[in-house]
Amino acid sequence: MPDLRVGDQLLTVAPATNLLDALLSADIRVPYSCRAGSCHTCMVHCVSGELADAKPDALDAQRRQQGWRLACQCQVQGDVQIELFNPLNDARPATVHSCDWLSSRVLRLRLTPARPFSYEPGQHLLLWINQQIARPYSLASLPDEDPWLEFHIDCPEQGAFTSLARQLQPGDSVALGELRGGALHYDPDWQAKPLWLLASGTGLAPLSGVLREALRQNHQAEIRLLHLASAGQHYLAESLKTLANAHPQLHVSCVTAAELPAALAGLRLVSRQTQALLCGHPEQVESFARRLYLAGVPRNQVFTDLFVPHAR
Known part of the structure; x- marks a missing residue:
């Protein structure tokens, strides 16, 4: 033995x-x-x-x-x-810059790392609240524009991690573990190609960062963003509306589950060069992917990141 x-x-x-x-x-x-x-x-x-x-x-x-x-x-x-x-020795220290509620269950957490480090829009980090509890969360910030690391946390009242996250205050210490991801990204070569961004829940976090990066790089072709959430949980609706008003190539749809079939049916392929980025719960991402396949988007132009349910 x-x-x-x-x-x-x-x-x-x-x-x-x-x-x-x-x-x-x-x-x-x-x-x-x-x-x-x-x-x-x-x-x-x-x-x-x-x-x-x-x-x-x-x-x-x-x-x-x-x-x-x-x-x-x-x-x-x-x-x-x-x-x-051991997050005290093996992780990057950071402090809470601010935390506020974007909806009744989505907490926006902004962290200031002790030392700057490089990352790309759409990647994710492991967050440690103490030495025993950690969860991976996607970055919603831009490295060249935002002075903090921003996360959008689906934060129900009960849960080992989320219960502690609800109690965080500015100045509190946290730790940053592994930086991962890369499937969700913006490629400068896409500027003249239609870009579809489909998110469910807080899968919007990394895609909002990718969207801002695309606009920062003066993306010329159409951008379609679809956010699936329950009523009252389209937590970036106003800021996305502001972006759409400033960028005529951007079209935003915020839909509920009942409205999703019609919204997906309305996705019409205008170019075989369309690039699609999908993020959220596996079942919802799968429904997005099926529709894109039927619409004719080539599989090698569909990039996904699944938010696998975990023990809270």
Whole structure:
């Protein structure tokens, strides 16, 4: 039976046991979210021994060489020693600049990192509120224009992370983990190509950043933005309306689930060069993608980012 050492604790586990399950079964508090190797919340440092990794490409080469692994994707095959990710040492410190409500459940959180760093509109970061609780959230800010990092957090009252997020105040300390993503982006070569942005819920956050980047780069072709949300939750409706009034190539639709079929049916392809970016809940993104396929948008011109439901 393999020995699994975690700090001062020594566990004996059955061969081929999932590492995340082994840690949780031993009441070791390791954060986790998607269990699919996407969010990187459960990253651990492998000090000695080897783990059978189902997704070796989920982390970049530098991280892997340093010994980092995703607990949800690893099996314990032999003796191994690991250390948990420590946001005090392994993450970037930041402070809360401001927090306000964009709707009854969407919290806008603006953070000031202790040190500037590079990112692209549409990427996402792991946010740590304390040493045990972290979640991935997309950036809604622009690196060259905004002095802060902005996040739009779907924030129900009950939830391990969201309950704490509701209590944040300016000046509070948080930590920033892995910077990931890149599927949602703006390519300068797209300036003369129609751009469709389809979001559900707070999937609008990264797409609003991509939209602002497209306008900043003087995108010339038509831009269509569709935001699916329940009544009262189209939290950027006014600012998007202001942008549309200032940029005649931009057309914005804010729809509810009942209005979605008609809105999707109204998407008519005017150019095979159309680029489409989709973000939100997997089921809703799938419905967007099906409509784009029927409309004739080539698959290699459709970019998606799924907000996988996680344990709150």
